[in-house]
Amino acid sequence: MIKFNHKVRILYRDIDYMGIVYYSRYFEYFEAARNEMLRSIDLPYTEFEKRGDAMPVVESYCKYREGARYDDVLIVSSKVTEFPHSRIKIEYTIRRQNSDIIIADGYTIHAFMNAKGRASKPPTYFLKALEKSWKDYE
Amino acid sequence: MIKFNHKVRILYRDIDYMGIVYYSRYFEYFEAARNEMLRSIDLPYTEFEKRGDAMPVVESYCKYREGARYDDVLIVSSKVTEFPHSRIKIEYTIRRQNSDIIIADGYTIHAFMNAKGRASKPPTYFLKALEKSWKDYE
Amino acid sequence: MIKFNHKVRILYRDIDYMGIVYYSRYFEYFEAARNEMLRSIDLPYTEFEKRGDAMPVVESYCKYREGARYDDVLIVSSKVTEFPHSRIKIEYTIRRQNSDIIIADGYTIHAFMNAKGRASKPPTYFLKALEKSWKDYE
């Protein structure tokens, strides 16, 4: 398993008339979180780009449990629990800082695409980076 | 069943470096589509607001099949196939104009909230509007 | 002068807690408006892209006079009043449909960039398209 906690401050741009975060914004927080999770295993997404590879989102899901509000600080935990064979699933849980209550949770599923724009297996350098950081949590 | 087709033109604001629509933007198109679907049954969402009611999103999902590109015109079809008892599910299918290929599809699930901010049954005026426009498609 | 009116429906994604459109969103409406203005003179921006040219924004400005609200229909008028020699200025005025009250107005200034990524003069095909549609308004 790899895991990372990313902090997000809620701004006016994020909230709607009900005073809570607009529902599609959570997917932007998911992106921020997975971006930093990849960096945490020494494989920033720019490495994929340099080699012409990509990891396009093929599915996304979010469950909204409580509305996050303006100026809240959210902790977006992202994790990968299954070693990827073809696609990779990243799971996210969002809590307010210093709180156990879950605001929202969800996942994204990503395919892999090589420099020719074709669907591919996960690149070897990615699997190696995952292996190096993979830990058992009990 | 109620059903509505809404047209969206893709702009630079929508696309990312890969030249395709950024994944969270589809949820904004879903909002545009359901907004117009409600108007098409003579119940614009502003009617909910006037009465203090709301229809917050509690789940959202999207499957990305093909990337939509800058200046594409997309047809976002939204539909409700099950008459709502507590929550309502709205389904969306996105195609390029004059094409049968599905770009993306997904759904949103909405709860109902009354003027006191409490979870509630679907309001009667909403059920009546649905009934009036409900049609069988074979 | 060239001129075009573009219609925009305000959604939940656009508004903030004060119930009015978030200030940066107007620049997205400006993009939508200039996109359609270019199409109206038979030169959709995709034509620039096919030739490797671009028209990057170098300055943008907006004055907010009245807040636009959820479900409002806005008319975004864009116009070019000065024939471009190096850069081009596009001006925008936003009103609610069937109203003379100005919600917001502003401008964007664009440079021209050729296929080599260098600053350039406005391309000839663009000047021709402007000339063909240029009209005097009194």
Add this chain to the structure above:
Amino acid sequence: MIKFNHKVRILYRDIDYMGIVYYSRYFEYFEAARNEMLRSIDLPYTEFEKRGDAMPVVESYCKYREGARYDDVLIVSSKVTEFPHSRIKIEYTIRRQNSDIIIADGYTIHAFMNAKGRASKPPTYFLKALEKSWKDYE
């Protein structure tokens, strides 16, 4: 003068097909920066909200000098150089981390609105907070 540096990491959500940040996004970074500048003088914007006051944007401007790219870390410096009598002007300069080259700069002008929704003078608690932190820079 009050002054604050805020850090922003560029994500895929921010960039467009040219690989650079979409022009309206800079105004979101401006909001993030002024939000943290207010917190730095012990007056988070939530304090305005608690009292029913608001500081709506009435003008915004940005000059784009260089394109910021995916995964760049930007330093958004915001400052107030003139003590506000009616409106307040906040200026922003954006640089890449560890670089002196200016990516973009601009300003926002804000009015003040009281709990009755009327234009007002800057509230006393705001002027006091500014005074307390006001410094001369030479």
